[in-house]
Amino acid sequence: MSHEDAIYEALEDEDAFARLPATIAGIVGARSMTFQIFSNGGPPEMLWSYFSDAMIAHYLENDLVPHDVWHGLAMQSGRFHRAFRASDYISKQDFLSSVMFNECFRHFGDDTGQCLGAIIPTQDGLISVGAHRALNAPGFDAEEQARLHDLLPHVRRVVRARERLRRAETGLLRTEAALETLASGVVLAEADGTVRFMNRAAESIVSVRDGLAVRNGRLAAVYPAAAGRLERAISEAAGRRGGRGGGVRLERISGLPDYRAMVTPCVPPGGTGTLAMILIDDPAQAAPDIAPQVQAMFGLTAAEADLAMRLLRGETLEEAAEAREVKTSTVRSQLKTVMAKTDTRRQPELVALMARLPRLAGGDPSEP
Numbered sequence: 001m002s003h004e005d006a007i008y009e010a011l012e013d014e015d016a017f018a019r020l021p022a023t024i025a026g027i028v029g030a031r032s033m034t035f036q037i038f039s040n041g042g043p044p045e046m047l048w049s050y051f052s053d054a055m056i057a058h059y060l061e062n063d064l065v066p067h068d069v070w071h072g073l074a075m076q077s078g079r080f081h082r083a084f085r086a087s088d089y090i091s092k093q094d095f096l097s098s099v100m101f102n103e104c105f106r107h108f109g110d111d112t113g114q115c116l117g118a119i120i121p122t123q124d125g126l127i128s129v130g131a132h133r134a135l136n137a138p139g140f141d142a143e144e145q146a147r148l149h150d151l152l153p154h155v156r157r158v159v160r161a162r163e164r165l166r167r168a169e170t171g172l173l174r175t176e177a178a179l180e181t182l183a184s185g186v187v188l189a190e191a192d193g194t195v196r197f198m199n200r201a202a203e204s205i206v207s208v209r210d211g212l213a214v215r216n217g218r219l220a221a222v223y224p225a226a227a228g229r230l231e232r233a234i235s236e237a238a239g240r241r242g243g244r245g246g247g248v249r250l251e252r253i254s255g256l257p258d259y260r261a262m263v264t265p266c267v268p269p270g271g272t273g274t275l276a277m278i279l280i281d282d283p284a285q286a287a288p289d290i291a292p293q294v295q296a297m298f299g300l301t302a303a304e305a306d307l308a309m310r311l312l313r314g315e316t317l318e319e320a321a322e323a324r325e326v327k328t329s330t331v332r333s334q335l336k337t338v339m340a341k342t343d344t345r346r347q348p349e350l351v352a353l354m355a356r357l358p359r360l361a362g363g364d365p366s367e368p
Helices: 003-011 014-028 053-061 069-077 092-096 099-108 142-179 200-207 224-238 291-298 302-312 317-324 328-342 347-356
Strands: 032-039 045-049 112-121 125-134 185-189 195-198 212-215 218-221 246-250 259-266 275-281
Touching: 003 014, 003 142, 014 032, 014 045, 014 125, 014 142, 032 142, 045 053, 053 099, 069 099, 069 112, 069 125, 092 112, 099 112, 112 142, 125 142, 185 200, 185 218, 195 200, 200 212, 200 275, 218 224, 224 246, 224 259, 224 275, 291 302, 291 328, 302 317, 302 328, 302 347, 317 328, 328 347
Parallel strands: none
Antiparallel strands: 032 045, 032 125, 112 125, 185 195, 185 275, 212 218, 246 259, 259 275
16 A cells, blocks of 8 residues: 555544544654644644654643744744654753744653654645654654655645534534434435435335335336325435426325425535435424414414414314304404514515514424
8 A cells, every 4th residue: 555545544434534643754764753633723633653642632731832932933934844853953951942843752661852843734724744753763764754755745635525524514414413403304315316315204104105215215206196296306306406396296005185295406515416305394294383483473362373374274264263163353452462573564575574474393303
């Protein structure tokens, strides 16, 4: 395996990433190596070889980063993307009198005293690389310096690629958590229908295979005619940025009202590709009660929110009055108040507003 192959193993292999300092230390003939990955102004992510966990923890907990003379030398000299020998910039005596030597190495009885380092700027910050030897060991030579220099672009690519993957995974997790709160079924799929995510409502729908199912990992309609329509909509939405998708009715074996699916492009936060998002409405399923949310959103009383929900379900004012055992005139007066609070002028406009509000899944979203 080449030196470059050994580095690129760390792209997706966590163990190889953890071994990366030891791998590069071996290539350049160092006893130890550290990577400090700085991003977004926070403390560095540390990777290391040879040093003890206690020593690294002491370095971080006592905020010795500003006193790291080798890191500081590279930053001050502006030697970015280039390997340098610390001995060319700081004398042995000055190093022995430094805070880092006395508070870190000497504190742990460690004789580290020579450094071959580099600073690699990244999109989110920088990587500080340090290869080390004992104070009285032979110094790093020009060949070893050139060897480290040649490896720096590969290290940068690996760290940047891992940063992108991390952002993409974080963005997708946040998207999934939000979609779990919806009462409608939601599926994220690739252009060929391969399912990347389903919320619990969608899992419930496909589990009964009544018009919609997952076959070999792909979302598919049960009836052939509907299957073709769904495949085309998903392919159109996920096949390219700006795809249109569309609406699809999915006939059901049970004879219950058809599922209604809306397919639209979706680019997860931090993601690099377009997925199809399929929103699935089941007309046969009772809509969740959103009265508490409506009450809080528009400042309604409990009775006013109840009236709005009854009108949404298709009840007349007379039926609402009878169910609540009040006069129709009382309900009409409440309706005027509700319309004033919701900035609507007519009853159909109020009902349309209620129908447009998002439905959230009931219960504790953390429960299975």
